[in-house]
Amino acid sequence: MNPLKFEQNRLLDIIAIGRLCIDLNANETNRPMEETSTFTKYVGGSPANIAIGSARLGQKTGFIGKVSDDQMGRFITNYLEENNIDTNGVTVDKTGAVTGLAFTEIKSPTDCSILMYRDNVADLKLHPSEVDEEYIKQSKALLISGTALAKSPSREAVFLALEYANKHNVTCFFDLDYRPYSWTDEAETAVYYNLAAEKCEVIIGTREEFDMMEKLLNIDKSDDSYTASRWFSYRADLVVIKHGGEGSIGYTKDGNSHRSGIFPAKVLKTFGAGDSYASAFIYGLMNGKEVSEAMKMGSASASIVISRHSCSDAMPTNEELNQHMETAVYEPAK
Numbered sequence: 001m002n003p004l005k006f007e008q009n010r011l012l013d014i015i016a017i018g019r020l021c022i023d024l025n026a027n028e029t030n031r032p033m034e035e036t037s038t039f040t041k042y043v044g045g046s047p048a049n050i051a052i053g054s055a056r057l058g059q060k061t062g063f064i065g066k067v068s069d070d071q072m073g074r075f076i077t078n079y080l081e082e083n084n085i086d087t088n089g090v091t092v093d094k095t096g097a098v099t100g101l102a103f104t105e106i107k108s109p110t111d112c113s114i115l116m117y118r119d120n121v122a123d124l125k126l127h128p129s130e131v132d133e134e135y136i137k138q139s140k141a142l143l144i145s146g147t148a149l150a151k152s153p154s155r156e157a158v159f160l161a162l163e164y165a166n167k168h169n170v171t172c173f174f175d176l177d178y179r180p181y182s183w184t185d186e187a188e189t190a191v192y193y194n195l196a197a198e199k200c201e202v203i204i205g206t207r208e209e210f211d212m213m214e215k216l217l218n219i220d221k222s223d224d225s226y227t228a229s230r231w232f233s234y235r236a237d238l239v240v241i242k243h244g245g246e247g248s249i250g251y252t253k254d255g256n257s258h259r260s261g262i263f264p265a266k267v268l269k270t271f272g273a274g275d276s277y278a279s280a281f282i283y284g285l286m287n288g289k290e291v292s293e294a295m296k297m298g299s300a301s302a303s304i305v306i307s308r309h310s311c312s313d314a315m316p317t318n319e320e321l322n323q324h325m326e327t328a329v330y331e332p333a334k
């Protein structure tokens, strides 16, 4: 069963809002950053990656965000446009802010980390006045991700986008995307995550991300079914809890649960798994697939991206995804 209904007759399928940055992924893998000398530049940031994944799969995709007024900012906007993403909602910072940089260190397939340069970044300067109600109204869905809630005015911009989306029946997806290095205070983080989740129809996160939200409320059960049930008295119809290489579980408001296994991959690096999962999972749901099938599509997309060098540029097309699902081995959840 698919519990979601999307407004039809809208110009766009999905608009993502938030972080647009640059990933500099180590070319020399299996070594620490200290010994890495060359990197390849890609567009990065969780909502950017999800938007790129959506567009590659054929979704009419738009973006609301802010880029720096320099070569890096222009690189990002050009790349989004080359990938058929509508950039009418992307504004250019005029205060001298810079583009966030994420240097990735790939010590081994399972030991990857990200070194962030995020002082005075343009994406967190997105202002509520730059969020256009008419633009959001044209879309079937809105995707938010947690990092944009880390600072004002981007935080207020996201809450305003959620208000408009709720008002105009635009289905809201929340990919928790908790990046501790973007936040300074645990209670502040949890409060804003919980407030945003109340306004969303679909919440997707890892067990650890939900634990972070629940710790503030002294919930220490780490119980997936309980975690999901907390959101059904708000707007949520569907809550997905991801467990890395062990797959994921989705709960629907009608009391059912759905498990997805994984497509074992030759892992190059683990980051990007969540973004590729989200883009294909959302695509599946928006195209009438059952929850379990959409989750399987998410897992297939993730297995493709973790076996490639980048997060954004590695996103599969519809054809690649279908082919992978037909030919790759699927390991059902235990």
Ligand SMILES: Nc1ncnc2c1ncn2[C@@H]1O[C@H](COP(=O)(O)OP(=O)(O)OP(=O)(O)O)[C@@H](O)[C@H]1O
Residues within 6 Å of the ligand: 206, 242, 243, 244, 245, 246, 247, 248, 261, 262, 263, 264, 265, 267, 270, 271, 272, 273, 274, 275, 277, 298, 299, 300, 302, 303, 306
């Ligand atoms: N080692 C793996 N092999 C195959 N598939 C995997 C592996 N790790 C993750 N996945 C797939 O990716 C999905 C999301 O992974 P995970 O739970 O690690 O999300 P995440 O922590 O949000 O990812 P990210 O590292 O991008 O933040 C999983 O549900 C699974 O389908």
Ligand SMILES: O=C(O)C[C@@H](O)[C@H](O)C(=O)CO
Residues within 6 Å of the ligand: 021, 022, 023, 043, 044, 045, 046, 049, 102, 114, 179, 271, 272, 273, 274, 275, 311, 312
């Ligand atoms: O901003 C980050 O934390 C890194 C991203 O740029 C990266 O593309 C990512 O989020 C992968 O999930």
